[in-house]
Every structure is written in C-alpha cells, then in structure tokens.
Amino acid sequence: MIEMRELRKDFTVRVKAGRLRREKRVLAAVDGVSLSIGAGEMVGYIGPNGAGKSTTLKMLTGVLSPSGGEVSVCGLRPVPQRTRLALRIGVVFGQRSQLWWDLPLGESFRLLRYVYRVPAAEHEARLRRCRDLLDLDEFMDTPVRQLSLGQRMRGELTAALLHGPEVLFLDEPTIGLDVVSKQAVRSFLGELGATGDVTLVLTTHDLADIERLCERLVVIDHGRVVHDGTIDDLHSRYGSRRSLVADLDTPLPPGFALPGATTASIEADGHRVTFTLESTTAGAAVAALVNAAPVRDLSVVEPEIEDVVARLYTDGRGVSGVP
Numbered sequence: 001m002i003e004m005r006e007l008r009k010d011f012t013v014r015v016k017a018g019r020l021r022r023e024k025r026v027l028a029a030v031d032g033v034s035l036s037i038g039a040g041e042m043v044g045y046i047g048p049n050g051a052g053k054s055t056t057l058k059m060l061t062g063v064l065s066p067s068g069g070e071v072s073v074c075g076l077r078p079v080p081q082r083t084r085l086a087l088r089i090g091v092v093f094g095q096r097s098q099l100w101w102d103l104p105l106g107e108s109f110r111l112l113r114y115v116y117r118v119p120a121a122e123h124e125a126r127l128r129r130c131r132d133l134l135d136l137d138e139f140m141d142t143p144v145r146q147l148s149l150g151q152r153m154r155g156e157l158t159a160a161l162l163h164g165p166e167v168l169f170l171d172e173p174t175i176g177l178d179v180v181s182k183q184a185v186r187s188f189l190g191e192l193g194a195t196g197d198v199t200l201v202l203t204t205h206d207l208a209d210i211e212r213l214c215e216r217l218v219v220i221d222h223g224r225v226v227h228d229g230t231i232d233d234l235h236s237r238y239g240s241r242r243s244l245v246a247d248l249d250t251p252l253p254p255g256f257a258l259p260g261a262t263t264a265s266i267e268a269d270g271h272r273v274t275f276t277l278e279s280t281t282a283g284a285a286v287a288a289l290v291n292a293a294p295v296r297d298l299s300v301v302e303p304e305i306e307d308v309v310a311r312l313y314t315d316g317r318g319v320s321g322v323p
C-alpha cells in the first residue's frame with residue numbers, strides 16, 4: 001500500500017557563520033528511509049522534534065517532492081499523481097484544517113461530498129457512522145470557527161473519511177486535546193483500524209496513542225529509521241524489565257537479595273521495596289519474596305514505553321539493528 005525506497009528530502013538552510021556572515025547548508029530532513037506498509041496496517045511513526053516525521057508525511061501525501069529515492073502510495077506517485085491520490089487517501093494534520101472556517105460543520109461535510117463526488121447514499125452512511133462514533137450531532141450546525149479544538153478534530157477526522165479513503169495519514173491527531181476528546185479520537189481510530197479497511201499512519205508525541213492503536217512502531221531520528229517493529233520488540237531490544245513493588249510490614253534484613261532480581265529502590269523507611277526482574281519470572285519472584293518477608297501488598301509493573309523511547313531518543317541513534 002505504501003512503499004518508500006531510500007526516500008530523501010534535503011532542505012537548503014542558511015546558518016550563521018560568524019557575526020554577519022550566513023552560509024548555505026544542506027539539511028537532510030529525511031535521510032534514506034525505506035519502509036513498506038501493507039494494506040490494513042496501523043503504523044505509529046514517531047521521533048523527537050525535528051526528526052523528519054512531518055516531512056515524510058508531506059512526501060507521502062504529495063505536498064513535498066522528494067529530493068531522492070522512490071515513494072508510492074496506493075500504487076501512485078504522490079506528487080505527479082496528486083489529484084488521483086487525493087481520492088484514495090485521507091489526511092488530518094493537527095495544525096491545519098480542511099474545513100470551511102465560516103460554515104457550519106454540517107455544511108463543510110456537504111461541500112466535501114461535491115468536491116469528492118461521493119454518491120449520496122455512501123456519503124450519508126459514512127457521515128452517520130462518524131456522527132454516532134464521534135458524537136458530532138450537537139455541533140453539526142456550529143460554524144467551524146466556534147468549535148473547540150477537540151470538537152474540530154472530530155470534525156477533521158470525519159472530513160478526512162467521507163470519501164472512503166484507503167489510507168489515512170494523521171499528523172498529531174490528539175495534540176492539545178483534553179482527556180475525553182483524546183479518548184474519543186483514539187477509540188474511533190481503534191474501531192476504524194479494527195475493520196482492516198483502512199491503512200493508518202500516524203505521527204504523535206503521545207505514546208498512549210501508539211500503545212492504544214498501533215501494532216507497528218517506526219521510530220525515526222535525524223531522518224533515519226532507528227526502530228521498526230512491535231512495541232514488544234522495542235522492549236526486548238532495549239532490555240526493558242518488569243518491576244515488582246512490595247509493601248512490607250517490616251523492612252527486609254540487611255543484605256537481602258531476591259534471586260534473579262536487583263533492588264531498584266527502598267522507600268518509606270524500608271516498608272516499600274522495588275525490585276527489577278532481571279532473569280526471573282514475576283511468579284517466581286513473588287513466591288520467593290512471600291517466603292522470605294512479611295509482605296502486605298504486591299504489584300507487578302510493566303515497563304513504560306515512555307522510558308524506552310526516551311532512551312532511544314537520547315542514546316539509541318542507529319543502534320537498533322535496523323539495516
């Protein structure tokens with residue numbers, strides 16, 4: 001569905017070179033990205049600020065011409081075949097709107113039906129589904145400029161889907177939204193993805209979006225892919241460990257060691273101890289601890305994707321084994 005081979009985008013930028021002088025320099029915003037995304041996949045495309053995510057999305061949607069390499073979406077070349085591509089993809093860029101600012105939301109949807117020449121029955125069925133799933137009914141008559149960010153984003157998602165695209169590109173779909181709107185957008189996208197009818201590619205800084213929605217995670221940094229795999233792959237590649245947190249009636253004796261685990265922290269005057277499970281299972285660690293100490297409460301904590309990704313951003317450049 002989406003193919004990128006050694007895709008590049010260079011920008012010529014002017015940088016300061018001395019007090020008054022500025023010189024031109026070439027910045028590789030996307031520096032040889034090769035990816036293949038199949039129909040129905042849900043892919044999270046993440047990376048630190050300036051990594052090249054939006055630039056990639058702009059090349060995939062025909063907004064920017066690549067400086068090198070190859071790209072195809074739905075079998076089309078995005079820039080030369082942009083008009084044909086527009087009928088097959090949907091795009092939601094968090095910062096930009098495809099709605100008519102002065103028109104009521106419902107009017108924008110009606111206009112889009114004519115722009116994309118969607119048969120009335122298809123339009124009506126898709127709109128009905130979006131209205132129900134995204135709770136649009138109460139603001140269909142509100143001018144777009146008066147919508148809150150969360151309401152507008154739900155409108156943007158609907159607008160991107162009314163022509164029945166095969167691929168949906170989302171750039172920061174939950175940025176700035178409150179918790180309730182975030183949940184609404186995520187569960188809507190989750191349902192959409194579960195149908196398998198739409199391929200989803202989304203960039204986000206909110207890793208909960210990724211955990212909730214994406215089976216596949218592509219991480220880029222400095223324009224290059226540094227990880228491509230599942231979230232589980234990411235944890236195992238970076239040695240993420242589960243933790244065992246124990247609340248104790250009395251502190252552990254000095255020098256206490258739990259086989260296969262290390263002691264990560266001791267708090268509350270020794271009444272709370274956190275172990276990192278290195279080479280043991282949670283079951284074995286719990287059994288050993290309950291045998292050895294007066295345990296009041298226990299919990300096993302899964303590794304946080306935030307921690308792994310932060311490590312990847314700060315020191316993981318190019319070490320993931322991605323060829």
Ligand SMILES: Nc1ncnc2c1ncn2[C@@H]1O[C@H](COP(=O)(O)OP(=O)(O)OP(=O)(O)O)[C@@H](O)[C@H]1O
Nearest residue numbers: 011012013029047048049050051052053054055056
């Ligand atoms: N039109 C442009 N002219 C010059 N440089 C640009 C242009 N667009 C992007 N860049 C640079 O290319 C690099 C990648 O930018 P891009 O917007 O793709 O990053 P991003 O991963 O989307 O970042 P963010 O998470 O901050 O949105 C950055 O260094 C940016 O400054």
